[in-house]
Amino acid sequence: MIAFSYYLIKVIICSGVLFFYYYLALRNKLFHQWNRFYLLLSVIISLIAPLIQISILSYTSEETNKAVQILQVFQSADGYLEEVTIRGSQGISTDQWLMMTYLLISAVFFIYLLLALTRIISIIKSHSIQWVETIKFVNSKAKGTPFSFFNFIFWNEEISLHTETGQQIFRHELVHVKEKHTLDKLFVQLILVIFWCNPFFWLIRRELRLIHEFIADKKAVGEHGTAALATMILSATYPSHFNSITNQFFQTSIKRRLAMLTKNRNPRISYLGRLLALSIIVSTVLAFTLRTKNIAVHNANLEKQITVVIDAGHGIMPNGKPNGVAVGGVSEDDIVLAISKKIKELNSNNELKIILTRTSDNVVDLHKRVDIAKENNADLFVSLHIDAAPQNQEAGMTSDKSLTNGFGIYVSNKQPVYQQQSELLGSILQQELNSVYPTNPYLLKRNVGIWVLDQNVCPSVLVECGFLTDEKDREFIKKESNQNLVAQKILQAINTYVANSAKIQKPVDTVPQKQTANSNVNVSGEPGKTSVSTSENPPLFMVDGKEMSKAEAYKIDPSSIESINVLKNKTATDKYGKKAANGAVEIKLKQKESNADITFKQNGSTIGAGQISLDPGSNSFHGTITTTGQITPSTNSFNGTITLTNNIQTDSIPKYETVFQKVEVESTYAHEWPQFLQKNLHPFIEQAVAKGMKQGTYTANVKFIVKKDGSVANVQALNDVGYGLSEAAIQTVQTGPKWKPALQNGKPVNSYRTQPITFTIGQQ
DSSP, rough: OHHHHHHHHHHHHHHHHHHHHHIIIITTTTTTTHHHHHHHHHHHHHGGGGGGOOOEEEEESSSOOHHHHHHHHTOOTTTTTOEEEOOOOOOOOOOHHHHHHHHHHHHHHHHHHHHHHHHHHHHHHHHHEEETTTTEEEOOTTTTOHHHHHHHHEEETTTTTTHHHHHHHHHHHHHHHHHHHHHHHHHHHHHHHHHHHHHHHHHHHHHHHHHHHHHHHHHTTTTTTTHHHHHHHHHHOSSSOOOOSSSSSSSHHHHHHHHHHHOOOOHHHHHHHHHHHHHHHHHHHHHHHEEEEEEEEEOOOOOEEEEEEEOOOOOTTTHHHHHHHEETTEEEEHHHHHHHHHHHHHOOOOOEEEEESSSSOOOHHHHHHHHHHHHTTEEEEEEEEEEEEOOOOTSSSOTTTSSSSSEEEEEESOOOOTTHHHHHHHHHHHHHTTTTTEEEEEEEEEEEOHHHHHHSSEEEEEEEEEETTTTHHHHHSSHHHHHHHHHHHHHHHHHHHHTTGGOOOOOOOOOOEEOOSSSSSSSSSTTTOOOOOOOSSEEEEEEEEEEOOOOHTTTTTGGEEEEEEEOHHHHHHHHHHGGGGEEEEEEEEEOOOOOEEEEEEETTTTEEEEEEEETTTTOOOOEEEEEESSETTTTTESSSSSSESSSSEEEEEOOTEEESSSSSSOOOOOOOHHHHHHHHHHHHHHHHHHTTOOOOEEEEEEEEEETTOOOOEEEOOOOOOOHHHHHHHHHHHHOOOOBOOOEEETTEEEEEEEEEEEEEEEOO
16 A cells, blocks of 8 residues: 555655646637546556656766665674464455445445446447448437547437537537547546546646537637637537436536637747747656666775686587587576676776686586686676576475576575675665566575585675566567676675675684573673672663662673663653663663472372472473372372373573584574464463554564484574563464584584574554
């Protein structure tokens, strides 16, 4: 609804500008045919111009690339997984109500139009039709006659065709038929069915109807009979309009019709007005269609020359057959080679050295392509390909997020040391290429490795320039102008990456993180001390909902803290009042329970209750124990079998084992992991809504350890979204399927992962 509203506003503004000029300069002038087509063109331009965008390139010296910004934000978020969205049941939103109301009003206007057409058809069916050359003449006593509709003239029986008045009226309606005025009326009426809220379209319809009458009046009387027609119009006593889609002879605005019959032409004003109308039309179209698009020209001062290898995939085999995809006479081998050459030709940055893996049609061995990067000490590697959607896809050869049309960017799934830089380059390429052709928003990873990405010595990406099996993609990429545009965008992405290379975190060695650093508190200085500001005006400290002094807060053991939330400015004072004028620090401590409540049941009836003593920080239990034996009250002894309704959850690992913050190969989940979260968390959304949770999007970040055996431990929510959703996310992650553990030096290790879970609640 929002997108349609913006479009509707643009249509109203555009039509308003064009009609305003008509009203000031063209209205009541004698060039009626010109005015007729001007008004019709105004409607068409108003509908089309807001949909057209013509970009004018503007070169700027600086540009902040979104992909760079996004990566910088998440560089510190090691182990973050792809977000999983849990959607609640969607009610009817305000936008949907507005759209339904709008469509309902449109339906009313459409029904009105259908009723008018039905009445005309009923007159035709109930009366005999006489042919007068190409005109269908219907003699009737229907209200509103005489009027014309397409090549029908509906006549009133009370008007004699043999009188001078009758002849003039007939000639008048004949002009409407020959000029095809009905088409104008139907076109505008259909537009009003959809754009009924545009007042300028209603004004255009009224003016267009009068212009039709001016044209018919002028052509019907010719050089003579003006006075007679004027007298007849003034003496007319027949009913007014039949409907809005026919051309009635007797109607209002008699004064303007008479004025047009007697008005003298001024040629100079006539030509000037029409000339200015053209300039107004052109200016309006340009105002709504032209968009300025900034292209950054980076003049980075680099310490050394940057070497980029552009790899044109495949090539012609020694037997003369193409190695790449070929569909409909379009060859992948030829197109990617042409694009790679254009990238090198377009490069004007002396600090950027472009090397091509192949400069001819001949195929180059995969290992040789990587060797070229090694020999030239390459800083970046971009491989160009064009995809095809096969009928029988070999397992693992595509990503689960692959499409069958549009561009796509592949990165390695082997987590090489340059993985982060490769993903940044891929994100910048996706952003640039998407501005000229639809590009898959995800960075794709194949289960089956890609040699030039997995084995390279520098950040490497593979660009699939569409699918030759998709007609739209094929028609786009085979045009030389589009190949040139793609080359420009790839070169622009490379320049953007290079210009921001100083801001990009370089690869670091993987290091283990001790188990004690299992909280969100930054520890600096001496061990065990929390890095909290010691300014003279400290913020308000709230620990587990209770106010605490600065000195007391400093004594908290960092390992006992579960999460910290910092509130600033108005957010802090709105929640805690003036005492939080310097901000507020909300600290949530870990819950330590040494005992877990249990209930003893026998044959479905509660027979006792108690607690199980647990080792703090190792095991926790929440649930019901059902017994099949007997309890002896006098000795409190039990003889029988105990069944745990909820398993004891091991939520930590032995203290002597390390947990890796960075690993060579990240832990991965099974394919059903997102589906598992969605299925098990969806009921909690319904519960949250029942408790009063409002419409919106809430993201809970759940951090946990993937152990060497694939199980999870130390599950905790980094933030609380309220209404029990964070707790539900913790419970669900704890009971999820096993993971494939992370690898360090080829061996399974414990590692941290963070799962963002977004709950989307629609309006109820």
